[in-house]
Amino acid sequence: MIAAAVYALGALAALATLLMLFQRNPVKAAMLMLTALLATAGIYLALSAQLLAALQIILYAGAIMTLFIVALTVLPQAWRDHPARAPFIKVLGLAAAAVILTELVQAAAALKTAVRPTGFSETGALALAQQLFGRFAFQFELLSLVILASIVGAVALAAKRRDA
Amino acid sequence: MTPFLYAHQDLLLFAGVGLAKVIVFMGGVMTFAALLTLAERKVSALMQDRVGPNRASVFGFAFNGLFHPIADALKMIFKEDFVPAKAEKFLFTLAPFFAIAPVIALFAFIPFGDYVTVLGYRVDLQIADLPSALFFILALSGLAIYGTFLAGWSAKNNFALLGAMRGAAQMISYEVALGLTLVGLLMIYGTAGLQEMVRAQGALLLGFIPAWGVVLQPFACVLFLIAAIAENKRTPFDLVEGESEIIGYFMEYSSMRFAGFMFAEFLEMIVIAMLLTTLFFGGWQVPYLYEAGFTLPGGRAIPLDHYIVSALQVGSFTVKVVFFSWFMLIVRWTLPRFRFDQLMALCWKGLLPLALLNILATGAALLFLGKL
Numbered sequence: 401m402i403a404a405a406v407y408a409l410g411a412l413a414a415l416a417t418l419l420m421l422f423q424r425n426p427v428k429a430a431m432l433m434l435t436a437l438l439a440t441a442g443i444y445l446a447l448s449a450q451l452l453a454a455l456q457i458i459l460y461a462g463a464i465m466t467l468f469i470v471a472l473t474v475l476p477q478a479w480r481d482h483p484a485r486a487p488f489i490k491v492l493g494l495a496a497a498a499v500i501l502t503e504l505v506q507a508a509a510a511l512k513t514a515v516r517p518t519g520f521s522e523t524g525a526l527a528l529a530q531q532l533f534g535r536f537a538f539q540f541e542l543l544s545l546v547i548l549a550s551i552v553g554a555v556a557l558a559a560k561r562r563d564a
Numbered sequence: 565m566t567p568f569l570y571a572h573q574d575l576l577l578f579a580g581v582g583l584a585k586v587i588v589f590m591g592g593v594m595t596f597a598a599l600l601t602l603a604e605r606k607v608s609a610l611m612q613d614r615v616g617p618n619r620a621s622v623f624g625f626a627f628n629g630l631f632h633p634i635a636d637a638l639k640m641i642f643k644e645d646f647v648p649a650k651a652e653k654f655l656f657t658l659a660p661f662f663a664i665a666p667v668i669a670l671f672a673f674i675p676f677g678d679y680v681t682v683l684g685y686r687v688d689l690q691i692a693d694l695p696s697a698l699f700f701i702l703a704l705s706g707l708a709i710y711g712t713f714l715a716g717w718s719a720k721n722n723f724a725l726l727g728a729m730r731g732a733a734q735m736i737s738y739e740v741a742l743g744l745t746l747v748g749l750l751m752i753y754g755t756a757g758l759q760e761m762v763r764a765q766g767a768l769l770l771g772f773i774p775a776w777g778v779v780l781q782p783f784a785c786v787l788f789l790i791a792a793i794a795e796n797k798r799t800p801f802d803l804v805e806g807e808s809e810i811i812g813y814f815m816e817y818s819s820m821r822f823a824g825f826m827f828a829e830f831l832e833m834i835v836i837a838m839l840l841t842t843l844f845f846g847g848w849q850v851p852y853l854y855e856a857g858f859t860l861p862g863g864r865a866i867p868l869d870h871y872i873v874s875a876l877q878v879g880s881f882t883v884k885v886v887f888f889s890w891f892m893l894i895v896r897w898t899l900p901r902f903r904f905d906q907l908m909a910l911c912w913k914g915l916l917p918l919a920l921l922n923i924l925a926t927g928a929a930l931l932f933l934g935k936l
Contacts, residue, residue, distance in 0.1 A: 427717055431655065434710065454699035462706025462739070469713055470732050473725070525696055525756055 405446040413439035426472045430465060437461045451525055577685070585691050586672075593671055597830045598633040600889060604830075605632070607893040643819035648719055651816065655718035660817070660824030663711025666704040667831045673697040674838045675759040677848045677878040678855075681870060689848070689878065690759055698756040701839070702743050705795065708832070709735045712797075712804070715825065716813035727812035730904065731804040735795060737911040742791040744919035745784045748926040749843055752780055762847030766854070772861040774851045777844035783922045785844040787915055792836040793892060794911070796829065800899040801907060837888035845884050848877040 413436045420432035437460045444453035532540050602617070606629065609616025618628050620635040647656055677689030694700060709732055716728020750756060753764045767775040778785045794801040805812030814825045841847055852858050853876060857868035868876075902910070 428652075428655070431710075431714070450694055451696045451699065454696050454703045457703035458699065458706055462703055462709075466706070466709050466713075466732065466736055470729070470736065473717070473729055473732070525699070526754070 402446055406443055409439045409442040409446065412436075413443070427469065430469050430472065433468075434461055434465050437465065451528065581685070581687055582691065585687070585689075589676060589691060590668075590671060593831070593834060596886075596889075597827060597834055598637075600830050600833065600893075601636065601826075602629060602632050603890070604893055604896075605629075607890070608897045611894075611897045637823070640820050640823040645821065646816070646818045648721065648816050650720040652718040652720070655714050656816075657821075659711050659715035659718060660821050660828075661711075662714055663708065664824050664828040664831070666707040666711075667828050667835060669704050670701060670835045671838075673701055673758055674835075674842060675762055675847055676838075676881050677874060678763075680874045688759070689874075693757065693759050695755070695757045697758045698746060698750065702739075702746075705742075706739060708795075708828075709739075711825070711828070712813050715817065719813075719816035721816050723810045724813050724815040727804050727806075727810050727815065730810075731797060731813055734797065734801065734804060734907060734911075737908060738791045738794040738801075738915070741787065741911055741915040741919055742795055744916065744923065745788040745791060746843070747919075747923050748781045748784045749777055751923070751926050751930060752777075758842050758847075762842060762849060765846040766849045768861070774846060774849065776846040776849070781844065781922070781926070783918070783925075785840075787919055787922070788844065789840060791911075791915055792839070793895065794907070796832045796836060798829070798833070798892065799896040800902050803901055803904055803907065806901060833889055833892055834885065837885045837892065840888050841881060841884040845888075846880075848881040850876050850880045853877070 416432045416435040416439065420429045420436065423429040423432055437456065441453045441456040441461070444450075444456060606616045608614075616629060617632045618626055620626065620629065620631040622631055647653060672691040673694065675688075675690035675693070679686050679688045681687070712731040712735065713728050716724040716726075716731065719725075749761065753761045755761060755764075761777075765774065765776050769775050769779065773779055797804045805814070814822055817825065852860055853868075853873065855870075855873065856865075857873065858866040860866075
């Protein structure tokens with residue numbers, strides 16, 4: 401029953417992601433991505449990783465996707481349908497996709513032979529927090545700098561486009 | 565009993581008890597939400613020196629307007645189900661569901677009592693007791709924003725889109741403040757499970773003050789109430805749907821589709837009242853009432869039956885929830901609406917720094933006073 405739920409939700413996530421790639425309307429694409437993210441949270445729940453499922457919804461579906469949607473509505477550029485790219489860019493994109501796909505298949509092959517753990521107990525919020533703010537405190541704080549840099553970058557990019 | 569039923573006895577019992585809890589609790593919540601729509605109109609009438617709705621009657625009996633929720637529901641069902649020609653049909657239909665589903669899911673985590681023993685079985689008075697319930701509450705309330713946004717966007721109406729964008733900005737902002745006000749509680753109780761939090765609130769401070777969240781975190785309680793009302797988009801934070809200017813994100817909705825949004829708002833009010841009760845006002849706890857009965861600070865004990873204790877606890881939870889629901893009605897008919905820049909300033913320059921300060925103060929107190 402757990403396996404069936406995992407496969408069904410996984411299929412839903414994969415399908416939604418595929419549909420998202422071929423969706424030209426930005427808001428509809430965002431909604432499809434939301435479906436994929438919620439399906440992933442469902443997989444975590446089926447595997448009884450409750451905290452991970454909650455964090456997945458809070459961070460991805462609740463925070464990142466909403467910001468994404470708000471950005472889409474605030475930036476007028478997002479509403480314009482972009483003309484199709486030049487052929488060589490398409491070929492380049494396909495080549496990059498092929499490389500990533502081979503990498504993923506290779507990585508997944510190793511997972512198949514990995515030993516399945518017999519007993520599973522989820523890391524609680526307390527243990528997770530102790531790791532994040534204790535052992536990995538430096539890395540955790542470093543990550544916030546990366547996010548800050550990306551915010552500055554996004555503002556710079558948006559401001560530049562407005563002049564043009 | 566067939567072999568299959570016999571083999572899965574525990575599972576069936578679990579499912580049956582769960583279903584019974586859902587039916588009883590959600591039945592109560594839904595009835596209360598319907599009555600709250602009437603209470604909203606009656607309270608506004610009271611505060612404006614009017615009589616309020618009192619005409620809907622069955623065989624000539626009006627009971628001072630008690631039948632109005634049923635009349636409203638019938639009217640909503642029989643109204644024209646209208647979809648604008650240019651609307652995104654699928655998302656337009658999906659939006660009311662997106663508004664109401666996360667709110668209904670939230671009720672699963674609320675403990676409305678301790679436990680009762682029925683025929684030798686211990687039945688916990690909570691639908692889903694998760695160790696990370698508080699995170700799920702934040703997660704699900706974060707999903708409510710999609711209902712608002714989709715409704716405004718899919719209708720292809722500029723006023724609706726404006727309302728949706730205001731709503732999205734408001735809900736994102738106040739969600740941050742809402743989450744931060746709860747950090748202090750997490751630090752004090754050291755758990756994210758709501759039932760455990762309520763049990764912890766049964767302790768006494770200095771031997772006679774109940775250790776309710778409002779006593780330990782009075783500041784967070786006020787901030788939580790403000791942020792939660794803003795998250796629910798009720799007056800004084802209702803400029804998302806400001807009737808006098810933009811009508812709001814559900815402008816193009818009619819009949820039961822509109823009723824979906826309306827009902828979601830009332831359900832959200834009840835959830836906020838329940839969360840406020842559970843987190844800050846001791847949930848189902850009655851001061852000095854323990855499993856065996858009352859034990860007063862002086863040491864005097866009044867033993868009570870298990871069922872009387874349970875009834876008192878569920879009753880205490882109900883009374884608190886009704887009180888806070890009523891309080892939100894009063895707020896709506898007392899305060900005027902904010903301007904949008906005032907709304908954003910209140911969140912980012914007011915609630916957010918204060919919530920962070922509260923966390924700092926709580927951390928300092930825990931550090932110097934030791935664990936409570």
